[in-house]
Amino acid sequence: MRLSGRKICKSFGPAQVLFDVSIDLRAGEVHALLGENGAGKSTLVKILSGYHQPTEGELVLDGANVSFADSAVGEAHGVILIHQELNLAEQLTVEENIFLGREIKRGWFLDKVAMRAEAKRLLSQLQCNVDPRARIRDLAVSDRQMVEIAKALSKKADILILDEPTAVLTGREVDILFDQIRRLREQGVAILYISHKLDEIKAIADRVTVLRDGRHIITEPVAELTKDDMARLMVGRDITQMFPDRVSDTSAPIVLSVRDLSLAGQVRDASFDLHKGEVLGFAGIVGAGRTALMEAIIGLREKSSGVIERNGKPVRISSLQDAKDCGIAYLTKDRKGSGLLLNMDMRPNLTLLALEKFGRVILDRKAEEAALERAIAAFDIRAADRKAKVGDFSGGNQQKLLLAKVMETDPDIVIIDEPTRGIDIGTKSQIYHFIGDLTDRGKSVILLSSEMPEMLGLSDRIAVMAAGRITGILEGNDRNEHEIMRHATGISGQEGVSVHERT
Amino acid sequence: QEKIKIGVSIPAATHGWAGGLNYHAAEAEKRIEAAYPNIDVIIATAKGATEQANDLEDLVSVQNIDALVVLPFESDPLTVPVQQVKQAGKFVTVVDRGLSLPGIEDVYVAGNNPELGRVSGEYIKKRLDGKGKIVILRGIPTVVDEERVEGFLKEIEGSDIEVLDMKHANWNRDDGYEVMQDFLSRFPKIDAVWAQDDDITLGVIEAIKQADRTDEMFIVGGAGMKDIIKRVMDGDKLTPIDVLYPPSMIATAMDITVLKFVSNGAVEGRYILGATVVTEENAKNFYFPDSPF
Amino acid sequence: MSGLERSGQNASSRFSIDFKALGPFLALVLLFILGTSINDAFLSSGNLSNIFTRSAFIGIIAVGATFVITAGGIDLSVGSMAAFISGAMIVVMNGLVETLGPGLETVLIGVVLSIVLGIGAGAINGLVSTKGKIEAFIVTLGTMGIYRSLVTYMADGGTLSLDFEIRGTYRPVYYGDLLGIPVPVLVFLAVAVAGYVLLNMTPFGRKCFAIGSNEQVARYSAIHVDRVKTMTYVIQGICVSVATIIYVPRLGSASSSTGVLWELEAIAAVIIGGTMLKGGYGRIWGTVIGAIMLTTIGNILNLTDAISNYLNGAVQGLIIIVAVFLQRGDWRRKKSK
Amino acid sequence: MSGLERSGQNASSRFSIDFKALGPFLALVLLFILGTSINDAFLSSGNLSNIFTRSAFIGIIAVGATFVITAGGIDLSVGSMAAFISGAMIVVMNGLVETLGPGLETVLIGVVLSIVLGIGAGAINGLVSTKGKIEAFIVTLGTMGIYRSLVTYMADGGTLSLDFEIRGTYRPVYYGDLLGIPVPVLVFLAVAVAGYVLLNMTPFGRKCFAIGSNEQVARYSAIHVDRVKTMTYVIQGICVSVATIIYVPRLGSASSSTGVLWELEAIAAVIIGGTMLKGGYGRIWGTVIGAIMLTTIGNILNLTDAISNYLNGAVQGLIIIVAVFLQRGDWRRKKSK
Ligand SMILES: Nc1ncnc2c1ncn2[C@@H]1O[C@H](COP(=O)(O)OP(=O)(O)OP(=O)(O)O)[C@@H](O)[C@H]1O
Ligand SMILES: Nc1ncnc2c1ncn2[C@@H]1O[C@H](COP(=O)(O)OP(=O)(O)OP(=O)(O)O)[C@@H](O)[C@H]1O
Numbered sequence A: 001m002r003l004s005g006r007k008i009c010k011s012f013g014p015a016q017v018l019f020d021v022s023i024d025l026r027a028g029e030v031h032a033l034l035g036e037n038g039a040g041k042s043t044l045v046k047i048l049s050g051y052h053q054p055t056e057g058e059l060v061l062d063g064a065n066v067s068f069a070d071s072a073v074g075e076a077h078g079v080i081l082i083h084q085e086l087n088l089a090e091q092l093t094v095e096e097n098i099f100l101g102r103e104i105k106r107g108w109f110l111d112k113v114a115m116r117a118e119a120k121r122l123l124s125q126l127q128c129n130v131d132p133r134a135r136i137r138d139l140a141v142s143d144r145q146m147v148e149i150a151k152a153l154s155k156k157a158d159i160l161i162l163d164e165p166t167a168v169l170t171g172r173e174v175d176i177l178f179d180q181i182r183r184l185r186e187q188g189v190a191i192l193y194i195s196h197k198l199d200e201i202k203a204i205a206d207r208v209t210v211l212r213d214g215r216h217i218i219t220e221p222v223a224e225l226t227k228d229d230m231a232r233l234m235v236g237r238d239i240t241q242m243f244p245d246r247v248s249d250t251s252a253p254i255v256l257s258v259r260d261l262s263l264a265g266q267v268r269d270a271s272f273d274l275h276k277g278e279v280l281g282f283a284g285i286v287g288a289g290r291t292a293l294m295e296a297i298i299g300l301r302e303k304s305s306g307v308i309e310r311n312g313k314p315v316r317i318s319s320l321q322d323a324k325d326c327g328i329a330y331l332t333k334d335r336k337g338s339g340l341l342l343n344m345d346m347r348p349n350l351t352l353l354a355l356e357k358f359g360r361v362i363l364d365r366k367a368e369e370a371a372l373e374r375a376i377a378a379f380d381i382r383a384a385d386r387k388a389k390v391g392d393f394s395g396g397n398q399q400k401l402l403l404a405k406v407m408e409t410d411p412d413i414v415i416i417d418e419p420t421r422g423i424d425i426g427t428k429s430q431i432y433h434f435i436g437d438l439t440d441r442g443k444s445v446i447l448l449s450s451e452m453p454e455m456l457g458l459s460d461r462i463a464v465m466a467a468g469r470i471t472g473i474l475e476g477n478d479r480n481e482h483e484i485m486r487h488a489t490g491i492s493g494q495e496g497v498s499v500h501e502r503t
Numbered sequence B: 001q002e003k004i005k006i007g008v009s010i011p012a013a014t015h016g017w018a019g020g021l022n023y024h025a026a027e028a029e030k031r032i033e034a035a036y037p038n039i040d041v042i043i044a045t046a047k048g049a050t051e052q053a054n055d056l057e058d059l060v061s062v063q064n065i066d067a068l069v070v071l072p073f074e075s076d077p078l079t080v081p082v083q084q085v086k087q088a089g090k091f092v093t094v095v096d097r098g099l100s101l102p103g104i105e106d107v108y109v110a111g112n113n114p115e116l117g118r119v120s121g122e123y124i125k126k127r128l129d130g131k132g133k134i135v136i137l138r139g140i141p142t143v144v145d146e147e148r149v150e151g152f153l154k155e156i157e158g159s160d161i162e163v164l165d166m167k168h169a170n171w172n173r174d175d176g177y178e179v180m181q182d183f184l185s186r187f188p189k190i191d192a193v194w195a196q197d198d199d200i201t202l203g204v205i206e207a208i209k210q211a212d213r214t215d216e217m218f219i220v221g222g223a224g225m226k227d228i229i230k231r232v233m234d235g236d237k238l239t240p241i242d243v244l245y246p247p248s249m250i251a252t253a254m255d256i257t258v259l260k261f262v263s264n265g266a267v268e269g270r271y272i273l274g275a276t277v278v279t280e281e282n283a284k285n286f287y288f289p290d291s292p293f
Numbered sequence C, D: 001m002s003g004l005e006r007s008g009q010n011a012s013s014r015f016s017i018d019f020k021a022l023g024p025f026l027a028l029v030l031l032f033i034l035g036t037s038i039n040d041a042f043l044s045s046g047n048l049s050n051i052f053t054r055s056a057f058i059g060i061i062a063v064g065a066t067f068v069i070t071a072g073g074i075d076l077s078v079g080s081m082a083a084f085i086s087g088a089m090i091v092v093m094n095g096l097v098e099t100l101g102p103g104l105e106t107v108l109i110g111v112v113l114s115i116v117l118g119i120g121a122g123a124i125n126g127l128v129s130t131k132g133k134i135e136a137f138i139v140t141l142g143t144m145g146i147y148r149s150l151v152t153y154m155a156d157g158g159t160l161s162l163d164f165e166i167r168g169t170y171r172p173v174y175y176g177d178l179l180g181i182p183v184p185v186l187v188f189l190a191v192a193v194a195g196y197v198l199l200n201m202t203p204f205g206r207k208c209f210a211i212g213s214n215e216q217v218a219r220y221s222a223i224h225v226d227r228v229k230t231m232t233y234v235i236q237g238i239c240v241s242v243a244t245i246i247y248v249p250r251l252g253s254a255s256s257s258t259g260v261l262w263e264l265e266a267i268a269a270v271i272i273g274g275t276m277l278k279g280g281y282g283r284i285w286g287t288v289i290g291a292i293m294l295t296t297i298g299n300i301l302n303l304t305d306a307i308s309n310y311l312n313g314a315v316q317g318l319i320i321i322v323a324v325f326l327q328r329g330d331w332r333r334k335k336s337k
């Protein structure tokens, strides 16, 4: 028995988020922590590692009571936490971040050579080939996560806690991470692993603890529970149907048509059509240019050429405002950097994109409150304190708020980039049904996702991108993992385009 | 033929009197350059002692001047820099504020700050029959201010004139206005105000007017700003006199320096300007409506 | 257990939040108590009216600065801008006396000119910094030098004085009152209310907060970041011209020494009021109280001769630090967090 | 999904980074070309030596300011601090003449005192702002008033002058040279190199970057944020005392007008050099060039009397804006991002 939390309670101001939670972490074991968004998982692990102090309860390390005054003390005892929300200094480089606060020194000076070598070694261990000298702010989110992991690995943990490390990772990166976790487990490290992806839990964990509404529900060996069991324990009810039933209608009119859109260095000659009431998926490996393409369409990036037609008429979209006027809304995948004002509460965040709806001269605070009321209900946002800063929200609730913010503009076309990052399974299903409702009401959705099940379960057609080009648009029975893979890796070559582009 | 270059180093126009200084220097430059085509006058202005020391270096090293006319920002810090100009073999005229070491300058055109204070004190003492309550608005805490106030206090020493309080008004009319407002709230009876400088006087006048206490007191300013001279000339009860401390002294100094190069006579010595009292009678001699000061 | 605990914490946290919003106000009250204890004349209606009237200039400028700072910018040029606009007003009004006479028209034209110049100067600051992508600190440091030079040049190094007849017409704008309240105070109040409404109740104000708190998020929320930022500088410019409009009739003159260091005072008023220098959070009422506090400190120092004149600055500095410390209200809480 | 990785894109970004680092240097070269074209004497060794010697004061202070600003702070008190330290040095050295004579010991004691005072003053700024949780802007605005008052008080409103005999001993520190390089330039270089090493090659510097970039992350990385921030102010204080040590022998005096507005110049030098005002990114070499640029602009204005003195400030402001615009190098890129 390495580290235990005994009867942990935690309150933030008036709101209590943990009630008498106990958990045991054992050497050489992967312990999974499950729970809905806002169940208190991140709070619990922050307490275990010294970032928060419990309001009540105690920590026991190797049989002795301990208290971690701050995270430094926790780390000194070998407890390392990889945060759910990335915790990197954006203006510093990869290697600077990895060694931040515990730089390798030679005499009084930084040993940059040693740090670079070590950073390279750590990154290559994770098969991540970002340049150690790159600045964090220039990296894709998944790379940032890999840097976070590299940083944690470099700390020689006895007890390693990973808070949703895979939310932003691709399948390949997840595999690499799991290899590392298994290696550490063999070395006797105690591992606590948080994820909403039940497949992953099944694959990696030995035991699982479920939290619901801040209370301990169950701790069992993983083998004893099915995925359905886990989902039910988390949510407190059965999830009967993950995806909505949808009938696609390819003869519906085209609402958006993109022709030969290029974006210097990132996208070349992208063309596709979007039908009314359709979900068009965009698949591809990280960096394929999907986000760049979408941001060019909605006027956030300057396109070098290309035509966009809305309902058959060419439109000029040179700013997000133009896009909004055309009824197009975009949900960013970077909720912290581009999505939400973390130092503000929910209300200004919710209405920011659709501000004119709440008054052109004077903002109608009542209407804003009413909108917030509606959004909280519709998207099931669980905030302990309505006046709390959004930055203090659980990751999943941030994501829901972001979705609500985008939907405030009441768009006809919604471009959704990674909508279920860090969302629990119950809410995920809610969001999927929500997308289904949208299309039922005649709205169209473009879905960018790295999660294969949601891509396949929701999309009517799937466009695949590789290296800045659309290499194919898959329909009907071609919508399968194998075909997507084939096009995403570019194996299909150009003929893929001619074969599948039939619209 | 090489032109003779005369460098003029003065404080920048950051308050009224310095503004007048700049104006007179610029006017003298035009006049001198028109009269003597072989003379080039170069004016450099500085916002502080350090900057003025820089200017002196530049006048010597890049402009290669033949003579320097300098009104030191402050005496002490500029003593050594001016000495270096002298050691580079230049003719040096010092204006207004004397240097801390004797024998550096060839010509000294001196204003007389203690005298300004003394004359002002003398007038107030006489007007009040040696008895009354006054307030003083000081300038920026510097040697100039210190000398004036000392001269003033020494003069009224032994009389029954009570200085209610002194505050710095920084030779600034807004500060003068506000400090005077507060004096007026504080002291129910004030017989006279020594404002020491005409920028301050302007603010004081408005404050007294606003409080409706114009008949109670009078103000003695200093420097010779045209607005105040005009008031004296018009017989304004509030400003019966003004004590001159003319910024035109820079022009005098420049003229004397030019003489060194255009005449054969020996040019050296000290030229002390008095602190002339401007009264209703003689005011028109000191009123220049076209001057900016 | 949960019930008990919840209610307890509730009370304390609510108290400290209230305290924070009240902070500047409490600090001001303490200052007033200090003032009264030093000199009875402090609470005289004349002195209070002086304090409020004086704080109007800096206060009005500081209301503009609240917008700029909330949106993450800074404007160092306001003092010079005020001097330049005053100078231009005086020159133009003096010039108009001959043709239009010293009547209301002349003054009105002067006022309109002031507003136009304020908008123009603000727009320059805003456009150069946003379009040129130059730090606002540098741009406004540059324009600070430029505007000050221009007024020095216009005044030929000396003073620009307003024609005496126009002064008569214009005088009530500073010295007049309405129901006993001095006009500058009324203008200050009007500007503060307008500023409050604009910052807290309109889409524009919301956008200022958003930009100051995270520009990227603002951009992804369809906000024209450059446009809004430029607008904050224009608002700052307008506030400077309003301040100038009530400043000119006070002494009827402008020179190169007009408005020196007002930028520092305005920014100080804003920060004392609780607005964050890094942007993202602004408080107009705090700014108003900050401006009054600064003026009050100066006033108190003039009401006593207990302190050597040379030490005025030290006392002022000390009081500012202590006042801000008290108004933070954080000293009541434990460090934690 | 596996396979393919991104590539490309790197090349272009690397180029623009190089350009950005060279920016301030290019701007300085342009200034030098401007100077030469105005007056041949500009490139004379005497003039160049003057420029570099002068920039030493502001440059040394600005090196300290680079630390403060990189770590997300600001220090407005440096000018007053310099005046205060100069004053204290002069008083003490003058006092020691009687007992120790005007020799090296006296000067050394003055120098040690200067360093002690610099450390103390910096520590006060740092501790009050971090422990008191008061915005650095307010704290240093307050201490700015305090230090300035103290020197005014010490000088009794006038000037403190260094004993003329001591000046003889002390003189070489400003006017001397080593292998033809003026001592102040050597000191400046030494401070810059030390600053560079400290900021870029030690854990301490790394921590400054981290704190300026994101305090929360820094705290989570077990960095003692308050301690490091306080240290940056102490470093600033030490830099001020080093600048003072070479300043005192130049003019041999201190008064209430010593060092006025140096804080603005120092901050400007830092920002011109490419350090970000919001913190998180600092560049010592940029600061050095920024300081030289500011001095050069002043020098160039003295090279010609084509421009009315009244407009000096305008030209200066314009050149600063243009120089920063050119050095940004962003004008080459498209808007995007
Ligand atoms: N610093 C804080 N201040 C106030 N409330 C907080 C703070 N941190 C967390 N909370 C609240 O505590 C609750 C639990 O949050 P926590 O982040 O632990 O959830 P989680 O289980 O990790 O959820 P998710 O799966 O969405 O990440 C949420 O209601 C959140 O709003
Ligand atoms: N702000 C930016 N500036 C420059 N290049 C960028 C920027 N953002 C992304 N890129 C680059 O553009 C390319 C396309 O990136 P993009 O984010 O569009 O990929 P993606 O396929 O959408 O990735 P994901 O699967 O993570 O959504 C990548 O090479 C990426 O590194």
Ligand SMILES: [Mg+2]
Pocket: A041, A042, A043, A084, A163, A394, A395, A396
């Ligand atoms: Mg979480």
Ligand SMILES: [Mg+2]
Pocket: B029, B033, B040, B041, B042, B043, D305
């Ligand atoms: Mg000439």
